[in-house]
Amino acid sequence: MGHVHYRRSAGEKIFIILNYLLILLLCLSIILPFLNIVALAFNPGKDAERGGIFFWPRIWSLENFEKVFQAGNIGSAFAISLFRTFVGTIAGVFLSAMAAYALRSKTLPGGKFFMMLVFFTMLFSGGIIPYYMLLKSIHLTDSIWVYVLPGLYSAWNLIILRTFFQQIHPSLEESARIDGYNDFSIFLRIIMPLSRPVIAVIGLFTAVNHWNDWFTGAFFIRSAKLRPLSTLLQEMLTSAEAMRDTLNQAAGIKYQLLDKIQITADSLKMATIIVVVAPVVIIYPLIQKYFSKGVMIGSMKE
Template sequence: MSNSMVGPKALRFLNILLIVLFCLAIILPFLHVLAISFNSGVDAQKGGIGFWPREWSFENYTEVFKQDNLLNGLFISIFRTVVGTVIGVALMSMAAYAMTIKTLPGRKQITFFVFFTMLFSGGTVPYYLVLTELNLTNTIWVFIIPSLYSVTNILLLRTSFNQLPFSVIEAARIDGCSEFKIFRSIVIPMSKPVLATISLFTAVGHWNDWYYGSFFVRDASLKPLATLLQEMLTRQAALSDILLRNSGSMAYSQLDKITVTSESLQMATIIVVMIPMVLIYPFIQKYFVKGITVGSIKE
């Protein structure tokens, strides 16, 4: 075998090895979490749980699905994720495209103003006061309207739009197309990969967010799934802590009846929350491997 063939084969083997190690680094922690979620909580506290449950139990998931308003919280989470993602990505992409137009009046000032908001924050109390003045607190729109814009996503979209073939856009302008038609008919079809990425980031952010439901919503019927599960974990941890701190025999007898621990409940919660995102990801994955200028000419 010639030396010229050894090099490529060794490089290919190294690439495969790195990919396998990377996959294991992702899969093994997931299997560990899954094993604990299906294991008895009391038995899991002994340690030694690897990637397979030692003492099978479905009580962790039973406890999760016993929570009040769980279906309503699921509906709230789906609503805010779908509506917030669709409107948010549409507005952020339009803002990013506007910032790529060199003839836009005050373009540099607008870009600086958008970037400036990444450096400073007003704080939680002023933010709460602003939401109160806008009558957004304790409404479902508090989950959507304040999260419509992300400066990081806008800058990513602007950078991607700047890499599009300028000749295609310029030709459309010469033909008399308006900027909105160019954005809708040319920019959007050529930017599916970055739009899919931003959509995934935005959807995951909405789905996993529990903070807004805890601090800006008092009505239990408006709390999303992540907030309900977070409150459940807090109650479970507080109950276990109280029983452990109490040295009375009654407390220990009650503690012996508890088969679900805060750790096992947390693992079951992680699985429940992540399943929808895992199911959605395969439908978006194909856009990550496509070129950003598919179907266009090259400069």
């Protein structure tokens, strides 16, 4: 039999071209601002104030990054960020998955009531002051565990995981129970391996939230040794911007002082963005393959 060649109509060709153009514009809208940030981060701040730097540094320099890493507690802050990201992500995803696995069961007594309580927390909160008082009453303020314990469960993650678990065919669990598996064994050996795509997505989002969170360290931690990297860098940016405003308001000496400063608040901000984003950019390609769904296609046939 000969091959049938399908000829696209003029309208379909125009539609495909417009789709490619829209995708290209979307990619450029994401890539070009990031390239601009990289160019400004690797260019001396005083030179960058002249303008004309878009996607390539005019003068290559590491002065901005040297200023970022000159912070006294940068080592301990980096360790705190790694600890909270690693422990918080693993514990949070595992416990959320266990809770979602239980809540997706139709035979769970009071399952709908518990799901209503989970959804209720997405609509209402007690506010920052009651939240602070609660953390203080259970001795979590000024403790490294304030980064991990309050965020172990996420209502949004529970709903996503529960929805995904409901798509797993019950015949898999029935076969496992015949082989003598209990609920926990089924969860570890069947549900979790089949749920790698959604686990990877939830894990990435949780890790990024832990890594980028500066609010917790700024409001619930008093010890400088317990502040994470994002909080430390945020404080550096605030100090740099305050110094710039002070120099701009100083009469008579502002021009002499400003001429001696090579690192500006804007250049420091760009270097800080690179430092915070770089670990996420490095890790993302390693788990990208799990983002595609369809792992279970063809796994069961009735």
